[in-house]
Amino acid sequence: SQWGEENLQALSIQEGEDVTMNCSYKTYTTVVQWYRQKSGKGPAQLILIRSNEREKRSGRLRATLDTSSQSSSLSITGTLATDTAVYFCGRHDTNAYKVIFGKGTHLHVLP
């Protein structure tokens, strides 16, 4: 998972499979944002989830936020080759303008 001391994560799956990526954090946060970055491009936000939501869906994407375990996850169902990208989770610091991103999960979906 991201944010901890773990190395950058890489996943390789077949198109059509489901995948879940995780983030864990040490300080309390009320907002987590998930971004996708395709090679050579700027990141694009996928989902913003707040602590009062616990779960949020957008198409094939589902994000969760568990403040008790201080963790967040992003699931993609029925992956496509076009989902190949690096996925980052970002949390806001106590200063709302400071965003701390995780190390990222490299997802490679094989056609």
Place this chain on the structure above:
Amino acid sequence: AQTIHQWPVAEIKAVGSPLSLGCTIKGKSSPNLYWYWQATGGTLQQLFYSITVGQVESVVQLNLSASRPKDDQFILSTEKLLLSHSGFYLCAWSEGINQDTQYFGPGTRLLVL
């Protein structure tokens, strides 16, 4: 619709030379602006943010400076480049103050030799 433009697209510079990267946001009044740096294959490191014209806050010290001369413009610069400055520089904007979505530009690729 809002658009974010970064220039140049890519740069190759010598160690010790100066640098200036730019970012412009169109279609949005008084955005919050951000600069990020990303090493190849690495995470996004926030460098600066600005809430209003003329006001810039530093998040991390990397021998870089930033300025916001206009409401829609954010500049990243240094007088002396280091090898460690190589990477991908991203500008982003957000609308509100309540931990809102950040919208990223296309980025500038910098190689310092």
